[in-house]
Amino acid sequence: MAMLRQRQGSGVGHGGALPTNYGNGNGGGGLGVGYGGGSYDSYNSNAHYSTGKTKRPSHSAAPFLNSKVLMVAFSIFLFFCTTVYYRSSAKSVSQGINDIMIELNVKNAKEAVGAIRNLLKDRDQLHSQNINYQRRDKGDDTLLQRVRDLESTNRDLTMQNRELAANKAGNQNKDQVDKLMKREFAWRKQVGTLQKQASRNSHRSVIEKFGPGPHRVKFALRFSNDEDKLEYFTIELAPVEMMPHSVHLFLEQVYHELWDYTWIYLNGAHILQAGPQSYEDEIEDEEAYAKFEEKELDQLAFPEYNAKFPHVAWTLGLTGRPGGPDFYINKNDNTHVHGPGGQTQHALAEQADPCFAKVVDGFSTLQKIYKMDVYDDSDYADFLEDPVEITWARIETPLPEETKPQQTNEEIVAQAKRHHHDKKHKPKLDHRVDQHKEEYDVSIEDAE
Numbered sequence: 292m293a294m295l296r297q298r299q300g301s302g303v304g305h306g307g308a309l310p311t312n313y314g315n316g317n318g319g320g321g322l323g324v325g326y327g328g329g330s331y332d333s334y335n336s337n338a339h340y341s342t343g344k345t346k347r348p349s350h351s352a353a354p355f356l357n358s359k360v361l362m363v364a365f366s367i368f369l370f371f372c373t374t375v376y377y378r379s380s381a382k383s384v385s386q387g388i389n390d391i392m393i394e395l396n397v398k399n400a401k402e403a404v405g406a407i408r409n410l411l412k413d414r415d416q417l418h419s420q421n422i423n424y425q426r427r428d429k430g431d432d433t434l435l436q437r438v439r440d441l442e443s444t445n446r447d448l449t450m451q452n453r454e455l456a457a458n459k460a461g462n463q464n465k466d467q468v469d470k471l472m473k474r475e476f477a478w479r480k481q482v483g484t485l486q487k488q489a490s491r492n493s494h495r496s497v498i499e500k501f502g503p504g505p506h507r508v509k510f511a512l513r514f515s516n517d518e519d520k521l522e523y524f525t526i527e528l529a530p531v532e533m534m535p536h537s538v539h540l541f542l543e544q545v546y547h548e549l550w551d552y553t554w555i556y557l558n559g560a561h562i563l564q565a566g567p568q569s570y571e572d573e574i575e576d577e578e579a580y581a582k583f584e585e586k587e588l589d590q591l592a593f594p595e596y597n598a599k600f601p602h603v604a605w606t607l608g609l610t611g612r613p614g615g616p617d618f619y620i621n622k623n624d625n626t627h628v629h630g631p632g633g634q635t636q637h638a639l640a641e642q643a644d645p646c647f648a649k650v651v652d653g654f655s656t657l658q659k660i661y662k663m664d665v666y667d668d669s670d671y672a673d674f675l676e677d678p679v680e681i682t683w684a685r686i687e688t689p690l691p692e693e694t695k696p697q698q699t700n701e702e703i704v705a706q707a708k709r710h711h712h713d714k715k716h717k718p719k720l721d722h723r724v725d726q727h728k729e730e731y732d733v734s735i736e737d738a739e
Contacts, residue, residue, distance in 0.1 A: 482593075486536075489592050493539035497531045500694050501542050504531050507687040508545050508648075512555070512656060513680040521682060524653025526607060529646070533597045537647035540615060542686065544588050549616070550684035553579065558665050559673045561625055563657065564610065565681060566617030583616045590615040596643040602629040607648040612637050614645045620657065 557564035567579035583589040
């Protein structure tokens with residue numbers, strides 16, 4: 292029994308087993324396994340004999356359990372060794388990394404210190420260069436100031452040189468200007484003398500040939516809508532003392548019957564214009580104008596004007612420069628437009644159109660023409676659609692006995708009938724007045 296207790300006592304442990312057999316004095320042992328525990332088997336083969344049949348306990352599971360215990364223990368040991376190894380390795384690696392980092396930090400610190408030293412060195416060099424540049428700038432400022440002073444002196448000398456040259460040229464130019472002014476004054480004086488002489492000659496010729504005046508001229512007009520009827524208007528020329536040259540020219544034109552079979556052809560807003568215009572069946576456009584040139588009575592020698600006889604309504608003026616042969620009747624007061632400075636298209640704008648006569652009779656006849664239709668075409672603006680023929684113009688004032696008498700009224704009528712029968716009764720539209728070169732208007736280019 293004491294042996295059994297001992298076996299039972301020895302089998303107590305964590306995870307142990309205690310097999311017990313109380314039959315026939317046979318007892319079985321068990322393997323107790325625990326922390327630090329083992330098995331105690333007091334089994335004595337000589338002590339277990341019984342009188343009856345007894346069964347010997349089986350121990351076939353003990354080796355298997357022992358191998359597992361060993362494997363577990365080995366695994367624990369291996370785990371412990373691996374852990375210790377890895378911990379040691381990790382510590383070694385960490386130490387190596389720390390050593391490497393320290394080396395890198397030391398290297399970087401050395402490089403940083405070297406870079407700082409280089410920067411300090413560069414700073415010192417730049418500072419030294421800056422000092423040199425400042426010294427140089429001071430020298431440059433001095434040089435720049437000297438250059439500026441020299442430039443200023445040069446400008447002053449240049450201005451003085453120009454002034455001296457201008458004074459020299461001015462003296463020369465002044466001499467030339469004085470010479471030209473003297474020449475111009477001489478020319479003006481000579482022209483004035485010629486104009487006065489022409490006026491005197493004209494005045495004498497008018498008095499001797501046409502009498503002292505007043506001189507009146509009568510115009511006979513033929514309208515296209517009533518060709519068998521003549522209508523009239525009469526003008527009175529300016530006093531011969533005021534406009535001798537213009538009065539003389541116009542009286543000579545009328546005396547030589549140059550205004551016969553001319554036309555009133557332009558009906559403008561402020562004037563009614565008349566002049567020589569060729570007929571439609573005439574080949575030469577200048578035929579009507581040629582008869583004025585043949586008699587050398589186509590224009591004045593100079594544009595005569597007298598402020599005492601201005602361009603008021605119903606007065607007559609000569610077109611162009613120096614004036615003629617066309618004339619116009621002022622519908623309005625055109626003193627400013629046709630007076631001095633009003634005709635700016637001419638080279639000598641300070642001159643004026645000669646105003647030489649005024650209407651004294653036949654106002655209704657002229658007002659009838661004022662209302663007639665004109666062309667709207669820009670090329671022939673203000674041209675009458677049906678121009679009015681000036682069949683004849685005659686001096687009404689009695690002429691001196693020594694002056695050759697004009698045609699009688701019967702001769703005038705007969706000539707008008709023949710002319711009307713031979714000609715196609717309508718003029719060409721002609722800009723001859725505008726296109727005719729006015730020799731009196733000399734441009735600067737022509738003068739040069």
